[in-house]
Amino acid sequence: MSFAAERLIAFRFLRARREEGFISVIAGFSLIGITLGVGTLIVVMSVMNGFRVEMLAQMSSISGQLGVQSNGGPLEPTPDFLKRLAAVPGVQSATPTAEGQLMAVAGDRVRGIVLRGMRPDDIRNRLPLSSAIEGSPEDRERYRTLCRAEDDKPIDWGTLKGFGDDFTVVIGRRLADLMSLKVGDRIQLVSPVSVATPLGVMPRSAAVKVSAIFCTGMYDYDSNFVYAPLQDAQHMLNLGPNVTGIEVFVTDKASTAETRRLLMRAVGTQGWVFDWFQANAGFFSAVVAQTNVIFLVLTMIVLVAAFNIVSSLVMLVRTKTADIAILRTMGASRASIMRIFLLDGLSIGGAGTILGVVLGLAFAHNIEAIRQWLQRTFDIVLFDQTLYLLAELPSRIEWSEVAGIAVMALVFALLASIYPAARAARLDPVEGLRRE
Numbered sequence: 001m002s003f004a005a006e007r008l009i010a011f012r013f014l015r016a017r018r019e020e021g022f023i024s025v026i027a028g029f030s031l032i033g034i035t036l037g038v039g040t041l042i043v044v045m046s047v048m049n050g051f052r053v054e055m056l057a058q059m060s061s062i063s064g065q066l067g068v069q070s071n072g073g074p075l076e077p078t079p080d081f082l083k084r085l086a087a088v089p090g091v092q093s094a095t096p097t098a099e100g101q102l103m104a105v106a107g108d109r110v111r112g113i114v115l116r117g118m119r120p121d122d123i124r125n126r127l128p129l130s131s132a133i134e135g136s137p138e139d140r141e142r143y144r145t146l147c148r149a150e151d152d153k154p155i156d157w158g159t160l161k162g163f164g165d166d167f168t169v170v171i172g173r174r175l176a177d178l179m180s181l182k183v184g185d186r187i188q189l190v191s192p193v194s195v196a197t198p199l200g201v202m203p204r205s206a207a208v209k210v211s212a213i214f215c216t217g218m219y220d221y222d223s224n225f226v227y228a229p230l231q232d233a234q235h236m237l238n239l240g241p242n243v244t245g246i247e248v249f250v251t252d253k254a255s256t257a258e259t260r261r262l263l264m265r266a267v268g269t270q271g272w273v274f275d276w277f278q279a280n281a282g283f284f285s286a287v288v289a290q291t292n293v294i295f296l297v298l299t300m301i302v303l304v305a306a307f308n309i310v311s312s313l314v315m316l317v318r319t320k321t322a323d324i325a326i327l328r329t330m331g332a333s334r335a336s337i338m339r340i341f342l343l344d345g346l347s348i349g350g351a352g353t354i355l356g357v358v359l360g361l362a363f364a365h366n367i368e369a370i371r372q373w374l375q376r377t378f379d380i381v382l383f384d385q386t387l388y389l390l391a392e393l394p395s396r397i398e399w400s401e402v403a404g405i406a407v408m409a410l411v412f413a414l415l416a417s418i419y420p421a422a423r424a425a426r427l428d429p430v431e432g433l434r435r436e
Contacts, residue, residue, distance in 0.1 A: 006336055006339050006340050006343065007343060009327070009340050010339075010340045010341070010343035010344050010347065011343075011347070013316060013320055013323075013340070013341075013344055014027070014344055014347060014348075026308070026311055026312040026315065027309075027312040027348055029308060030305060030306075030308040030309045030312055030348050030352070031348050031351055031352040031355070032352070033301075033304070033305025033306075033308055033352070034302065034305045034306055034348075034349055034352030034353060034356060034409055034413070035352045035353075035355040035356040035359060036301075036305070036356065036359075037298065037301045037302035037304075037305045037306075037356065037409070038302060038352065038353055038356025038357060038359075038360060038405060038406065038409050039355075039356040039357070039359035039360035039363065040298055040301070040360070041295070041298040041299070041301075041302060041356075041360070041405050042356070042357065042360025042361065042363075042364060042397075042401075042402055042405055043360050043363045043364050043367065043395075044294055044295075044298060045291070045294075045295060045398070045401055045405070046360075046364035046367070046395045046396060046397050046398070047364070047367060047393065047394065047395050048287070048290070048291045048294065049395075049396040049397075049398055049401070050393075050394030050395040050396035051287065051394050052284070052287050052288075052291070053394070053396050054394040054396075055218075055284075055287075056276065056284075058128070058216060058217065058218045058221075059218075059276055060249075060276050061126075061127065061128050062126065062128050062129070062216060062218075062221060063247055063276075064095070064247035064248050064249045064250075064276075065248065065249060065250045065256050065259075065275060065276050066247075066248040066249075066250060066256065066259065066260055066263060066273055066274070066275055066276075067245050067246065067247055067248060067273070067274050067275075068085070068094075068245060068246040068248060068263070068267055068271045068272070068273055069244070069245045069246075069271055069272060069274070070242075070270070070271045071269065071270075071271055071272060074240075074242040075242055075243055075244070075245070075246070075270065075271055076241055076242050076243075077096035077242075077243050077246060081270065082094050082096065082246070084266050085246065085248065085263065085266055085267070087266075088259065088262045088263050088266050089254070089259070089262060090250055090251055090254030090255065090258065090259035090262065091248055091249070091250065091251070091254075091259060091263065092249040092250060092251045093122075093125075093248070093249045094246050094247070094248050094249075095118065095119070095122045095246065095247045095248075095249075096119070096230065096243040096245075096246050096247075097116055097117060097118055097230070097243060097244060097245055097246070097247055098115075098116070098117035098230055098233040098234045098237055098239055098242075098243045098244050099114060099115065099116045099117070099233075099237075099244045099245065100114075100115055100191070100233075100236075100237040100244065101113070101114055101115070101192070102114075102115045102189050102190060102191050102192075102226075102236065103189070103190040103191075104175075104179065104187050104188070104189055104190075104226065105187065105188040105189075105190065106179045106180070106181055106185065106186075106187045106188070107180070109178070109179045109180065111175070111178060111179060112224075113175070113189075113224055113225070113226045114224050114225050114226065115189065115226050115228055115233055115236060115237070116225055116226070116227050116228070116233065117227075117228050117229060117230040117231070117232065117233020117234060117237075117243075118227055118228075118229075118230055118233075119164070119229070119230050120160070120163050120164035120229065123160065123163065123170065123227055124160055124163075127139070128143075128214075128216045128217075129170070129214045129216065129227065130160060130214070131143045132157060132173075132213075132214055132215040133157050133158060133159065133160055133170075133212045133213070133214060134159065134160055140157075143215045143216070143217065155173075155176075155182065155213065156182060156183045156184075156213075157183070157212060157213050158170075158183035158184075158210070158211050158212030158213055159211065159212055160211070160212055162211055163211055163212070163229065164229045166209070167206055167208050167209075167228065167229065167232045168208060168209045168210070168211035168228075168229070169187075169189075169208045169209070169210060169211065169226050169227060169228045170210075170211060170212045170213070170214055170226070170227040170228075171210055171213055171214070171225075171226050171227075172213070172214055172215065172216070172221060172222035172223055172224070172225055172226075173213055173214070173215040173222050174219060174222040174223035175222065175223050175224065175225075175226070176210075176213050178223060181210055182210070182213075183210055183211065183212065183213060184209065184210065185209075185210050186207050186208065186209050186210070187207070187208060187210065188205060188206070188207050188208075189205060189206050189207075189208055189226075189236060190203050190204075190205045191203060191204040191205065191236050191237060191238075193236075193237060193238040204236060204238065206232075206236060208228070214227070217392070230243075246271075248263065248273075256275055256276075257275075260273050260275055299408070302405075302408070302409055302412060303412055305352070306349060306409065306412035306413050306415075306416050307412070307416045308416075309345045309348055309349060309413055309416040309417060310416050310417075310419060310420060312348070313341055313344060313345055313416075313417060313420030313421070314419075314420045314423070316341070316344065316420070317341065317420050317423055317424045317427075320424075321427065324337055324424055324427050324429070325427065325428075325429040326429075328427070328429035329429050334425040334426070335425070337421075337424050337425045337427075338421040338422060338424065338425040339421075340421075340424075341417060341420055341421035341424045341425075342414065342417050342418070342421045344417065345413055345414065345416060345417025345420070345421070346410065346413055346414060346417065348413065349409060349410055349412065349413020349414070349416075349417075350410060350413070352409070352413075353406050353409040353410055353413075356409070357402060357405075357406055360402075361397065361402070364395045364397050365395070365397075367393055367395045368392050368393045368395070371393045
C-alpha cells in the first residue's frame with residue numbers, strides 16, 4: 001500500500017461518523033491539552049529567558065561585565081593603573097568606584113542606602129543612569145515611562161551639569177518616592193565610619209543636595225543606590241585616595257572570559273578580577289534552578305496531554321475493527337496498518353503542537369500588554385517589581401528552544417501512538433470479520 005493511500009485512510013478514520021462522535025471528543029481534548037501545554041511551556045520559558053537576559057543586561061550596563069577589587073590592601077586608581085587596564089584588548093572602559101552602605105535621613109524618614117562614588121564624566125557616560133536625565137528624547141521617554149509614578153504626575157529630573165562641583169547626589173526614582181524627595185531637596189548622609197571631634201567620637205555625616213533623579217527600570221538600583229562625586233564618597237567612607245573597586249566594560253565583540261584572563265594578567269598582584277556571574281552567583285543559580293524545575297513540571301503536563309491520544313486511538317481501533325480486517329484481506333500489510341494509526345496519532349499531536357506554538361508565540365510577544373490589561377481589568381498584581389526588580393515583564397523567545405519543545409511534543413505523540421497502532425496491526429482479519 002502506498003504512503004498516499006495510507007495517509008488518505010488515516011485522515012478518513014479521524015473523521016468520525018455520527019455514532020463515533022465520542023472518539024472525536026476525546027481526540028479533541030487531546031489536541032486542546034497538547035496545544036495548551038506547548039503554548040504554556042513556550043510562554044513560561046520565554047519569560048524566564050527574558051528575565052535572565054534582562055537582569056544580566058541591566059546589571060552589566062550599570063556595573064560592567066567585569067570588576068577589579070583589591071586582595072585585601074588598598075586599591076589606588078592611579079592614572080598609570082587605569083591606563084594599563086584600558087589598554088587590555090576587549091576593554092571598553094575602566095571606571096573607579098567607591099561604594100559603601102550609609103544611612104539617609106530626610107525629615108522623619110530614614111532608610112539604608114548604598115553610596116556609590118563616581119567621576120562626573122563616568123556617570124554622564126553611564127547611559128542607564130544619565131538617559132532619563134540628559135539622554136535623547138527617545139531614551140528619556142523610555143526610561144521615564146519605566147519609573148512613572150502611580151499618580152502619573154510629571155516630575156523634575158534635574159541635571160548633571162553641576163554634578164562634581166559640590167557634594168551633590170543623584171538618587172533613584174523609587175528612592176525619591178519612598179523618602180518624598182525632589183530635585184533641590186537636602187538629605188543627611190550618615191556613615192558608620194567614625195571621626196574624632198572635640199565632642200568625642202562621632203559618626204561621619206554630611207548634608208547633601210539632590211541634583212538629579214535617575215531611572216534604570218530595576219527596582220533595586222532605583223530604590224537603594226545614591227551616586228555622588230568620587231572624591232566626596234571617598235571622604236565619607238574614609239578611603240583616602242583609594243577605591244573599593246574598578247568597573248570594567250567589555251566591547252560587544254569581545255569574549256568576557258578571554259578579556260578577564262587578559263585583565264588578570266594586567267592587574268597582577270594589585271587585585272583580583274571577577275565577572276558578573278561571580279558577583280551575582282547566588283541569584284543566577286536560583287534563576288537557573290527555578291527555570292529547570294518549571295520546565296520539568298510543564299513537560300509533565302505536555303506528556304499527560306500527549307498520552308490522552310492512547311485512549312482515543314484505542315477506541316478508534318475498536319470501532320474500526322471491520323475496516324482493518326477488510327484492509328488486511330485486500331492485501332494491506334501489518335506495517336501499513338501500523339503506519340495508518342501512527343499517522344492518526346501524529347496528526348492529533350502535530351495539530352496540537354502547531355496551534356500551541358502559534359498561541360505561545362503570540363502570548364510571548366505581547367506578554368507585557370496582556371499583563372497590564374489583566375491588572376487594570378481585575379485590579380490584581382501579576383508582576384511585583386519590588387520582588388522581581390524589573391519594571392516590565394520581560395520576554396525573550398529562543399527559537400532553538402521553541403523547536404525543541406515542538407519536537408518533544410511530537411515525540412510524545414508518536415510514543416503514545418505506538419501501542420494502539422501495534423494493537424491494530426496484530427488484529428486477526430478473520431476474528432475481525434467474524435465479530436461483524
